[in-house]
Amino acid sequence: MNxxxxxxxxxxxxxxxxxxxxNGCDIEILSCLxxxxxxxxxxxxxxxNPKHADVLLVTGPVNRRNERVLRNLxxxxxxxxxVVAVGTCASSGGxxxxxxxxxGGVDKVIPVDVYVPGCAAKPETIIEGVxxxxxxxxxxxxxxxxxxxxxKAESAEAER
Amino acid sequence: xxxxxxxxxxxxxxxxxxxxxxRISLEDENVLQALPALGxxxxxxxxxxxxxxxxxxVFLVERVCGICSSIHALAYCLAVESAMGLExxxxxxxxxxxxxxxxxxxxxxxxxxxxxxAFGFESVFMEFWRIRERVMDLLEMTxxxxxxxxxxxxxxxxxxxxxxQAKTIREELPKVREEAKRLVDTxxxxxxxxxxxxxxxxxxxxxALELGAVGPTLRGSGVAQDMRMAGYAAYSELQFxxxxxxxxxxxxxxxxxxxxxxQSMDLVLAAxxxxxxxxxxxxxxxxxxxxxLARVEAPRGELIYMVVGxxxxxxxxxxxxxxxxxxxxxxxxxxxxxxxxxxxVVTLSIDPCISCTER
Amino acid sequence: xxxxxxxxxxxxxxxxPLEGLLEAVRAYRDRNARFITASCLDRGExxxxxxxxxxxxxxxxxxxxxxxGQKLPSITGVYLCGFLVENELQDLFGIEVEGLDIDYxxxxxxxxxxxxxxxxxxxxxxxxxxxxxxS
Numbered sequence: 175m176n177x178x179x180x181x182x183x184x185x186x187x188x189x190x191x192x193x194x195x196x197n198g199c200d201i202e203i204l205s206c207l208x209x210x211x212x213x214x215x216x217x218x219x220x221x222x223n224p225k226h227a228d229v230l231l232v233t234g235p236v237n238r239r240n241e242r243v244l245r246n247l248x249x250x251x252x253x254x255x256x257v258v259a260v261g262t263c264a265s266s267g268g269x270x271x272x273x274x275x276x277x278g279g280v281d282k283v284i285p286v287d288v289y290v291p292g293c294a295a296k297p298e299t300i301i302e303g304v305x306x307x308x309x310x311x312x313x314x315x316x317x318x319x320x321x322x323x324x325x326k327a328e329s330a331e332a333e334r
Numbered sequence: 335x336x337x338x339x340x341x342x343x344x345x346x347x348x349x350x351x352x353x354x355x356x357r358i359s360l361e362d363e364n365v366l367q368a369l370p371a372l373g374x375x376x377x378x379x380x381x382x383x384x385x386x387x388x389x390x391x392v393f394l395v396e397r398v399c400g401i402c403s404s405i406h407a408l409a410y411c412l413a414v415e416s417a418m419g420l421e422x423x424x425x426x427x428x429x430x431x432x433x434x435x436x437x438x439x440x441x442x443x444x445x446x447x448x449x450x451x452a453f454g455f456e457s458v459f460m461e462f463w464r465i466r467e468r469v470m471d472l473l474e475m476t477x478x479x480x481x482x483x484x485x486x487x488x489x490x491x492x493x494x495x496x497x498x499q500a501k502t503i504r505e506e507l508p509k510v511r512e513e514a515k516r517l518v519d520t521x522x523x524x525x526x527x528x529x530x531x532x533x534x535x536x537x538x539x540x541x542a543l544e545l546g547a548v549g550p551t552l553r554g555s556g557v558a559q560d561m562r563m564a565g566y567a568a569y570s571e572l573q574f575x576x577x578x579x580x581x582x583x584x585x586x587x588x589x590x591x592x593x594x595x596x597q598s599m600d601l602v603l604a605a606x607x608x609x610x611x612x613x614x615x616x617x618x619x620x621x622x623x624x625x626x627l628a629r630v631e632a633p634r635g636e637l638i639y640m641v642v643g644x645x646x647x648x649x650x651x652x653x654x655x656x657x658x659x660x661x662x663x664x665x666x667x668x669x670x671x672x673x674x675x676x677x678x679v680v681t682l683s684i685d686p687c688i689s690c691t692e693r
Numbered sequence: 694x695x696x697x698x699x700x701x702x703x704x705x706x707x708x709x710p711l712e713g714l715l716e717a718v719r720a721y722r723d724r725n726a727r728f729i730t731a732s733c734l735d736r737g738e739x740x741x742x743x744x745x746x747x748x749x750x751x752x753x754x755x756x757x758x759x760x761x762g763q764k765l766p767s768i769t770g771v772y773l774c775g776f777l778v779e780n781e782l783q784d785l786f787g788i789e790v791e792g793l794d795i796d797y798x799x800x801x802x803x804x805x806x807x808x809x810x811x812x813x814x815x816x817x818x819x820x821x822x823x824x825x826x827x828s
Binding site for chain 1: 345445
C-alpha cells in the first residue's frame with residue numbers, strides 16, 4: 175500500500191448529493207458530522223468539490239431533472255472512487271416506486287458500490303456503509319476502472 | 335448603470351442541504367431579482383397518492399419530507415378521519431401532541447444549527463446538533479426510529495408511551511431545555527449575529543399576509559396565526575398561545591423558532607401530565623367517500639391536506655399544500671435589495687424545505 | 694361523481710363562472726383574506742378548480758369549472774403569490790394559464806418528457822422498473 179492509498183483509506187473525503195430524497199437521510203448524514211457520531215475522528219471530511227472527493231454519498235430515488243446533475247458529479251470525480259447509495263429509496267426506489275418522476279434508484283444512472291438500507295438510514299448504518307466502501311476502495315487500482323468508460327459511452331449515446 | 339450579472343445559487347450549494355436553484359441577477363453586490371428554479375426533488379407524490387391504497391398513503395406522505403414527517407402523516411390522517419367521520423380516542427390525541435411537539439423541537443434545533451453554520455459559527459452548529467441528538471434519542475425510544483417515526487395511523491396512533499418512557503421524557507426535557515437556553519441566549523444575544531440578522535430581509539405584516547406567508551415567517555412579522563389555535567388533536571385542551579415577534583426580519587423569525595422550542599417542551603410535558611387512559615386507535619370499516627381538508631401547524635408553518643374519496647380503496651385526489659410553498663413568494667419579495675453575501679442567511683430564515691415544496 | 698358536494702373543513706364554497714373568477718378573487722383580497730392555494734381535479738370533460746382562502750383560521754373557497762382546452766385567467770394580478778400554483782397547473786394538468794406574471798412555460802416542476810400531463814386521470818403510470826430512462 176503506497177502513501178496515497180494509505181492516506182485515502184485513513185481520510186476519505188466525502189461528497190453528498192441529494193437526488194430527490196425526503197431529507198430524512200440527508201439530516202442523518204449531517205448528524206454523522208456532529209459530536210455524537212463525529213465521523214471526522216476517522217478523518218472523513220465533507221467537501222463540496224467533486225474533484226476532491228473519494229466517496230459519493232447519494233440519497234433519494236433520482237428524478238428526471240437531477241439525473242443529469244448526478245451523472246455530472248460522478249464523471250467529475252477522479253478514480254478510484256466509490257458510490258454509496260444511502261437509504262431504501264436510493265437503493266431501489268422504495269416508497270416512491272410508482273411515482274412518475276422517479277427513476278427508481280441510484281444504480282439506474284451510475285454504478286453503485288454499497289447499498290445502505292433503512293428509511294431513514296441511521297447514522298451508524300451510514301458510517302458502516304462508508305467503511306465497507308473503503309475496504310472496496312483499498313482493493314481498487316489507482317486508475318480508471320473498466321466500468322467508467324462504459325458509463326461515459328452510454329451517457330454520450332443518451333445525449334445524442 | 336452597469337450591466338446585471340446573473341448568478342445561479344444552487345442546486346449544489348454548501349449552505350443548502352437540498353437542491354434548489356435561485357437565479358439571482360446582481361448589480362455589483364446588490365440583488366436585483368431572484369427567481370427559483372425548482373424540480374430537482376419533484377417525485378410525483380400527489381399522483382402516487384391516487385395509485386396507492388388510502389391506508390398505504392400514510393407511509394407515503396411521511397416521506398414527503400423527512401424533517402416534519404410525522405406531521406404530514408397527522409395531517410393526512412386528520413383529513414381521512416374527517417372524511418370518514420371517525421372519532422379518535424382521547425389518549426391518541428394526546429400522544430399525537432407529544433410526538434408532534436418532539437418533532438417540532440428537533441426541527442427547530444436543526445434550523446438554529448444550520449443558521450449558525452450559515453454565519454460561519456461552526457461550533458454553535460455542533461452544539462445545537464448535539465442537544466438535538468438527545469431529542470432524537472427520545473423519538474427513537476418511544477417510536478423505534480429516529481427520523482421517520484410512523485406513529486400516526488388512520489383512527490389513532492400505532493404505539494403507546496408507557497409510564498417509564500414518560501418518566502424518561504419528563505426527566506430529559508428539562509435538561510435539554512437548560513442547555514438549549516444557554517445556546518439560544520448566546521445566539522440571540524450575540525453582536526455579530528445581530529449585525530447579520532437585524533433588519534435583513536424585512537417582511538412587513540401586511541406584505542406577509544398578501545404574499546400568503548405562513549408559520550414562523552408570518553409570526554415573525556407580528557401576525558398571531560398558528561393552526562394550533564384551531565385546536566386539532568388535543569391542542570384545544572392545552573394552554574396554547576402563539577409566539578410572535580413584530581420586526582419581520584431574519585432575527586425575528588429566528589427568535590420565533592427559538593421560543594417555540596421552549597413552548598413545545600412545555601406542551602410535551604403538559605400533554606404527558608394530562609395523558610388520559612384508553613384505546614390507542616379506533617377500529618373502522620369502509621372507505622372514504624366524501625372530501626375533507628385538514629390544516630395543521632408543521633414546524634415551518636401551516637400544512638394542508640385535502641383528500642377526495644370516491645368510495646373505492648383509492649383516493650380520487652390527494653392535494654398537499656406545504657408551508658415552504660407559501661413562504662417562497664415572501665422570500666422572493668425580500669431578496670431584491672439584499673447584498674449577495676446575505677442571500678444564504680435570508681434564504682435560510684424561512685427554513686426552506688424543498689422536498690416538501692416539490693413533493 | 695362529477696363535482697364535490699362539499700368538503701369537510703371548508704366553511705363555504707362559492708361557485709363562480711369562469712368569467713367572474715377574477716372579480717370573486719378580488720373580493721376576497723379586499724376583505725384581507727389570505728390566499729392559501731388552488732386545487733384542481735380532473736373531471737373528465739372539465740377541470741374543477743378550487744381557490745382556497747383563509748379568513749381568520751376558517752377556510753373558504755371559490756370554485757370554478759374550466760372546460761378542457763380553454764384558457765384559465767391568471768389570478769397573479771390580484772394575488773401575486775398565485776404564480777407558483779398556476780405554474781404547477783400548467784405542468785401537471787396541462788392547463789394553459791393566461792396572463793401569468795412569472796411563466797415557466799410548463800417547465801416548472803417537470804421536464805416535458807410525458808406524453809400527457811401526469812395528473813390527468815388518463816395518464817397511466819406504470820411501475821418504475823419497466824420505464825425507460827429518458828435522457
